[in-house]
Amino acid sequence: xxxxxxxxLNYLNNGHGLGSWLLTKDHKRIALLYLFxxxxxxxxxxxxxxxxxxxxxxxxxxxxxxxxxNRLFTMHGVVMVFFFLIPSIPAxxxxxxxxxxIGAKDLAFPRINLLSWYIYVLGGLFTLxxxxxxxxxxxxxxxxxxxxxxxxxxxxxxGVGIFITGFxxxxxxxxxxxxxxxxxxxxxxxxxxxxxxxxxxxxxxIMILGTPVIAITVLLVAVERGFHLGIFDPSLGGDPIxxxxxxxxxxxxxxxxxxxxxxxxxxxxxxxxxxKNIFGYTFVAFSSLAIAIIGFLVxxxxxxxxxxxxxxxxxxxxxxxxxxxxxxxxxxxxxxxIYKGSVSWDSPMLYAFGFIGLFTIGGLTGxxxxxxxxxxxxHDTYFIIAHFHYVMVGGAIFGYLGGxxxxxxxxxxxxxxxxxxxxxxxxxxxxxNLTFFPQFIVGYLGMPRRYAMYAPEFQVYxxxxxxxxxxLGVGYLIPMVYFAWSLKGSxxxxxNPWGARGLEWEIPSPPPTENFTETPIVxxxxxxxxxxxxxxxx
Amino acid sequence: xxxxFPFFPQQASEQAAQIDALYFFxxxxxxxxxxxxxxxxxxxxxxFRRKHDQEVGKAIHGSLALELLWTFIPLGITMVMFxxxxxxxxxxxxxxxxxxxxxIVGKQWMWKAQHLDGxxxxxxxxxxxxxxxxxxxxxxxxxxxxxxxxxxVKADVVPGRYNTMWFTATKxxxxxxxxxxxxxTKHSNMIGTVTAMDAADYQAWLxxxxxxxxxxxxxxxLFSDLSCNSCHLENGQGRGPVLKGLYGKQILITGGQTVTxxxxxxxxxxxxxxxxxxxxxxxIMPTFQGLVTEEQLLQLIAxxxxxxxxxxxxxxxxxxx
Numbered sequence: 001x002x003x004x005x006x007x008x009l010n011y012l013n014n015g016h017g018l019g020s021w022l023l024t025k026d027h028k029r030i031a032l033l034y035l036f037x038x039x040x041x042x043x044x045x046x047x048x049x050x051x052x053x054x055x056x057x058x059x060x061x062x063x064x065x066x067x068x069x070n071r072l073f074t075m076h077g078v079v080m081v082f083f084f085l086i087p088s089i090p091a092x093x094x095x096x097x098x099x100x101x102i103g104a105k106d107l108a109f110p111r112i113n114l115l116s117w118y119i120y121v122l123g124g125l126f127t128l129x130x131x132x133x134x135x136x137x138x139x140x141x142x143x144x145x146x147x148x149x150x151x152x153x154x155x156x157x158x159g160v161g162i163f164i165t166g167f168x169x170x171x172x173x174x175x176x177x178x179x180x181x182x183x184x185x186x187x188x189x190x191x192x193x194x195x196x197x198x199x200x201x202x203x204x205x206i207m208i209l210g211t212p213v214i215a216i217t218v219l220l221v222a223v224e225r226g227f228h229l230g231i232f233d234p235s236l237g238g239d240p241i242x243x244x245x246x247x248x249x250x251x252x253x254x255x256x257x258x259x260x261x262x263x264x265x266x267x268x269x270x271x272x273x274x275x276k277n278i279f280g281y282t283f284v285a286f287s288s289l290a291i292a293i294i295g296f297l298v299x300x301x302x303x304x305x306x307x308x309x310x311x312x313x314x315x316x317x318x319x320x321x322x323x324x325x326x327x328x329x330x331x332x333x334x335x336x337x338i339y340k341g342s343v344s345w346d347s348p349m350l351y352a353f354g355f356i357g358l359f360t361i362g363g364l365t366g367x368x369x370x371x372x373x374x375x376x377x378x379h380d381t382y383f384i385i386a387h388f389h390y391v392m393v394g395g396a397i398f399g400y401l402g403g404x405x406x407x408x409x410x411x412x413x414x415x416x417x418x419x420x421x422x423x424x425x426x427x428x429x430x431x432x433n434l435t436f437f438p439q440f441i442v443g444y445l446g447m448p449r450r451y452a453m454y455a456p457e458f459q460v461y462x463x464x465x466x467x468x469x470x471x472l473g474v475g476y477l478i479p480m481v482y483f484a485w486s487l488k489g490s491x492x493x494x495x496n497p498w499g500a501r502g503l504e505w506e507i508p509s510p511p512p513t514e515n516f517t518e519t520p521i522v523x524x525x526x527x528x529x530x531x532x533x534x535x536x537x538x
Numbered sequence: 539x540x541x542x543f544p545f546f547p548q549q550a551s552e553q554a555a556q557i558d559a560l561y562f563f564x565x566x567x568x569x570x571x572x573x574x575x576x577x578x579x580x581x582x583x584x585x586f587r588r589k590h591d592q593e594v595g596k597a598i599h600g601s602l603a604l605e606l607l608w609t610f611i612p613l614g615i616t617m618v619m620f621x622x623x624x625x626x627x628x629x630x631x632x633x634x635x636x637x638x639x640x641x642i643v644g645k646q647w648m649w650k651a652q653h654l655d656g657x658x659x660x661x662x663x664x665x666x667x668x669x670x671x672x673x674x675x676x677x678x679x680x681x682x683x684x685x686x687x688x689x690x691v692k693a694d695v696v697p698g699r700y701n702t703m704w705f706t707a708t709k710x711x712x713x714x715x716x717x718x719x720x721x722x723t724k725h726s727n728m729i730g731t732v733t734a735m736d737a738a739d740y741q742a743w744l745x746x747x748x749x750x751x752x753x754x755x756x757x758x759x760l761f762s763d764l765s766c767n768s769c770h771l772e773n774g775q776g777r778g779p780v781l782k783g784l785y786g787k788q789i790l791i792t793g794g795q796t797v798t799x800x801x802x803x804x805x806x807x808x809x810x811x812x813x814x815x816x817x818x819x820x821x822i823m824p825t826f827q828g829l830v831t832e833e834q835l836l837q838l839i840a841x842x843x844x845x846x847x848x849x850x851x852x853x854x855x856x857x858x859x
Contacts, residue, residue: 001553067723072647139720145697146680150722234698237810240681241696274586276595283605305683305696307701310631314624321616325609332608335575338582340619341595345583353579360575364568370620373626374560377690380683444561446687448718451726455714460543461782499591530597 003159008508010413020267025110026513031096032411033117034087039480041083041124046476048076050053055467056462061452068454070137071153075130075138079224083124085396086254089261090207091120094200094401096411097205099175100504100511101194103185103520108178110243116171123165124344130154130161141251142217144243148224150482155225159218169257173207176200185503187522194502194526195284197234199264202288205259206253206295213252214255217243241306242349259359259391260288262399263330265354269402270334271527273349273499275340278527287326304375313372322368327363331356342529343428345496347421353404354429362387365440380450383443389436401428401479408483409493413509416486421476428475434468452492502526550713550734551689554704556626558690565620567615567629630691634702637670641836642681644695647724649715652833654840656752657744661730663715665707666740672704674801678832683719686732694719700801707734757841760834764826771856778823781814790817793817804839 011028013020021029051072055063064072076449097114099106107113130136136158138147147155160424180193180201193201221243232243271278278284287346300308300316334356345350365387369375378384409415442461447454496505503520504511547553555723586595609813640663665671675684677697684703685692693703717728735743747799750756761767769778779789788796793814797803806813808830830838 061726066726070720070723072723137722141720143681143720146721150680234696240698275588275593277597277599279598280600280605283600304627305692306662307696307699310628313627317627318617318620321620324611324616325613328612329605329609330602331575335578336604337578337583338586340598341582341586341587342588342593343583343595353583357572357576357577358685360572361568364571367568367616367619368561368564371560371564371623373557373623373630375623376627376630376692377557377687379692380685381687440852441545445544446685446714446716448685448716448719448726451716453726455729457544479639482701508828528597529594 006193010508011513012413012510014513020129023114025106025114027095027099027110027113028411028511030113030117031094033093034091034095034120037117037121037124038084038087038092041079042476045076045079045084046473047074048079050469050473052076052153053466055214055387055452056454057466059454059456059459059462064452066452067137069075069134069303070139070450072135073450074139078127078136078158078162079131080392081140081254081258082165083120083127085258085392086169087120087172088258088396088400089204089265089403090176090200090257091117091168093196093265093400093407094176094203094261095172097407097504098179098197098281100339100515101197101502101526102180102183102188103516103522104179104183105514105516107175108182109175112171113175114172116168116175118186119171120165120168123161123163123168126157126161126164128329129135130158133157141247142221142243143247144221144224144238144240145234147221148231149233149235154280155407156222157322159222163215163218169207173211176204178206181258185516185520185522189522191282191285192522192525193285193506194264195267195278195288196261196264198285199260199267201286202292203257205289205292206257210250210253210257210296213246214254217246217250221247222378239431241303241308244303244306245299248302249296252291252299252302253295255388255391258396259399262355262396262403263288265403265406266334266352267330268502268527269348269352269406270337272498272502273344273346273352274338275344275525275529276337276341277529279339280329280338281525283329283335287329290326291323294319294326298323298370301370301375304372305379317372321367324363324367324370327359331360331363340432344498347418347425348402348406350422350425351398351405354425355398357397358390358398360431362390362394364374365390377446378443378447381443382439382449385449386436386439386443387433387459389439393436394431398428401425404479404483406498407504408486409497410504410511412467412487414490414491415493415497416479416482420482424475424478424482427478428472431468431470431472431475435472436468437462438462438468501528512530544675545799547690548688548709548713550707550709550711551686552708553630554708555692556629558826560622560626564619567619570626574833594680604823616831630703633672633702634670636674637704638666639672639674640665641833641840642673642675642684642695643678643832643836644684644721644728644847645678645832646680646722647728648683648718649717649728649730650833652753652836654749654753655744655822656756659707661715663730663732664740664743665732665734666737667707667734668737670706672702673835674700674702676700676805676832676836680721681719682717682721682728685716685718686713688715689732692718699733700805707732710734710736712740753840754835755838755841756834757839757844761841764829766838769823777819779819781842785843785845791815791820792817792819803841804842805835808835808838 137153140153224231230238231242233237298320301320440463444457447458493509643650649661651663675695677695682695689705692701693701693707713732715730769776771779774780784799787799808826812821815821
């Protein structure tokens, strides 16, 4: 590890005062604005989760009333999905790194980038108002006609929050796509792009194509609720299944908005900490696009028990099987990349190991739910809760934390205490599995989701889950503390503390405002470590 | 304190064994691949652990053969899952002819059941073992979902339409009913018990429960109380079509399409009569929206069914009044 004197001016000290942050057009500063705001929402959502788990310690509704419980799981879902997971990696790491990785000074539309953060904050304010004035109780899925006709909670206000925040997502996606097309440095061809960029490109496609549909859907809910126009409620002449089609047309691809960027992070981590280029670059790159495209055609697997036609069920089942294949291809390629690498066990790599294992379980249990006959029993039970938390937490959050640890020295110029980082990672891994693995079992036993009270035979699994959630909660707090501490107390990182290859490691840490003093000329792909390039092992 | 923590639900229906077989296959595939990946990652990361600070990995760029291998092997396995799951699903969604019908209405927050012979129950469902039972289910308000974990069956109960599911119970006993589609404050209270009994016990239970006539008899009474019979005359001279013998038939409607005269069509015709008018009749029927409850609708359907359908089903009330 080399220590260099920080350059006189970098993006952090170039301009002081609140105004220089709130009016910044620098993608790196905007990334930090996002980091700050999504962290607030993450802990808010986590607080709701903690209350949920405490309530479920016993079969009776003794900590909170069912009405409050229903608001807690709804707010947990809304906050975590729309205000943490969807923006998490793209708006922070993506924002920070994409221009640097392709050798650009900024995103294509810096003002729009700042605007997207303000839109996010405005949507977030609506959600906070909902939270403090009594919440919403429809579940994050807002199923009609419950949401449009029956619920006595702030459905419209929560919908407005989601509607507004959606535009932030659309603008970010648009910005990334234009940037990748137009701003690449000389020599940065499409097939030299870091896989992190490919993953974000695929994510951006989903953001701009899918998000308008959820915006329209929540708007229709508001219209039906506010003006009694019959759209979804059959007593007004509407069709409740139509809502589910519209909702999942976005919300299933939204799962890939959450996981694809994490896959991009893992590809970078595996290469950097194995000091080895990715195995099967084109397969990994195109599998991101395949997931984005096929992911738009699988929404009907959320409707297997709704009364959707049997033949539609067949089509959605088989396409859902197809979407598993590119994910499997990625897992195999990451694993093969470690083979004959020079593998370090630094904390970011531990997150990558965790991701590969947990995402494999999360993905494979998804196949249970894509299998028609099997889904009938598992639908809306804790099996599904376990499955998607393996993907969202074991996948997306492990990717996010792994990426934060890997690029923290670049973002702040400081290292963090590695021992604590390893300890926190292990803590999160154990806490996560203890929380969610028992839910597979209790789900197969038949415990339905969204139950404030449950049958006594399910208790032992819930006690395990709650114990795990406590450990997990502590695990999330530790990095908060050492990251904050590292800003002042840690050694300087230098340009390239990991000995990794990529444009972001060739510039100072923290980078100067303009990223590159002169435009870099790219002559090879990222993560080329070995001096002589051997051929494949065919 | 925790002496009771099962790993699997009971197998109390014919479907349960089929679903469990599929489940064990899926668990085996998952365990195999999860262990394979975990082992490879652990072994590689130890075996190729960085020996000195300047060490780099070998530049291996890939292998088309391996890529094809790990594309097509998983594809093959998922196609087995798909085919097996689809086969089980087809079996689960097609009730055998002659299945005994029970009518379920869900509302916030209770389950109401009507047996054809007139017995009614709330949050309880009595069924005989060894006999296919088909549930025809509607909702009075929002979406619910009827789930019997020990039978491995579930279907959403959606307002405005009838969803069905069926099972054959195999073991006498009491089993949970859970509502699995979130439906508001007391969603987790919308639970009940299925009691599976020997056929003889079931008959005894039925005869103790029925009081106010069969569903078809109640439907017939409604048919005249609501003056349906003033237009739907039996002699063909009425302003509405003759309903006798129509159930299950294809009928021609204004505009040239044909529809099947089934539960959903009867429901639609009572509530929104102008939607699909039988060809040759004028659209003069008034709506009965708000005048009949979901349960009464089911009685009307039972009555119209009892007027005769092509293959008669067991347990239907005496036709012809």
